Amino acid sequence: MNAEMVGLSIILIGILLLIGKFIRVKFSIFQKYFLPSSIIAGFIALILGPEIVGSLFTRFQGENSIISNGVIHQDVLNVWTTLPGLLISVIFATLFLGKKIPNIKDIWLTAGPQVSFGQSVAWGQYVVGLLLTIIILTPLFGLNPMAGALIEIGFEGGHGTSAGLSETFHKLGFADGADLAIGLATVGVVSGVLLGIILINWGVKQKKTTILKDPSNLPKNKLRGIIEPEDRPSAGTMTTEPESIEPLAFHIAFVGIAILIGKGVLEAFTYLEKITWGNWTDIHIITHVPLFPLAMVGGVLLQIFLDKMDKFKLVNRKMILRIQGLALDFLIVSAIATLSLTVIAENFLPFLLLALTGIAWNLVAFIFLAPRMIPKDWFERGIGDFGQSMGMTAAGLMLIRITDSKGDTRALEAFGYKQLMFEPFVGGGLFTAASVPLIYQFGPLPILLLCLIIMLSWMGIGIFYFGKK
Structure with a gap:
């Protein structure tokens, strides 16, 4: 793998994204359901790769066919395979960079109901996933018990988390888990957008929405994903003079520092585990935790430092979000492009059961828990959490903007405040990263009981505390 191949691989992702955007603009079916261009681009790459085009040519022309590996070079696929694990740290490092960290009281008063609802849904995904695994998937299909964490990793965590945990799955002897998680993330994003639009239409007809009355009247360019020239916001504020340092390069450097701090924290905890409980009990958890949740911790620590020391306010949140969005688009394309359909086909029934169980739980939670936990404007507030729980924070933001523009x-x-008390733990946070090693070390039943207790606690806070307000 040389530098030229890495560069070519990145250029090809850019071209695929342009093709995906062109398809999104030209075909109303993709506009109607707000399917991101990165998802479309990822599927194009998957079709052109060894799993579909390559497999078809191999079947009809034999393994010596010139297109037995698809039309995408294997070296390019090798680069794409490594990208998600790198880019997920960029995404998590940028979660809190550039915005002032509010105090816990302000977060709790504003977003407490959504924190309770979001946490209930996330921990509930572990509960239903582990129950399904213990009762059906492991006894009947012989699936690894670590599959109990796949619904939360794939749906709540999304493509980034699923791809980021790939190495952890491989280390713990459940390599298929990475492909199943990415497959679930894809199902989650697509079904989340589709079901989100269906729920919004249902909410309008049933008079559940406070603001929106008819989503079908959205402007055409809004459906195409194009911002009108007069409404286009700035991509970010230039906080440094380009002749001294390019503002984008300046912000990327801060993202790098956040990741480096996270790496230092991870190494420190790994060493601490090695000389303490790991040495005493031979139980190792931190060793299997990937970098990305600690990159988020690094971002928080760096932002706290900047809040106190950066009197010029040089780190601009909008610029950070553009870096985050770039990393997420490239991650989604590369993750879907390198998805193993063979693994999903070999585990199709377990995969289908996991997907249906996750979707059913999220729907039940939104329809029955959200109105009982969120006392005011429950639909507009809850629909964002529903979108996020199906695999993508961006989907949640999109659904909120549709219902309350x-x-x-x-x-x-x-929804934004909620992430400060949500992302550090689940949805790609510390427990999400540790869940697979925990199941590996202690088995599925103790983790099921732990998740059940936490889920019921958050449900109690949401229903009996916030729901009564």
């Missing part, structure tokens, strides 16, 4: 219900603000 002007921010009258403060759903967007509460």
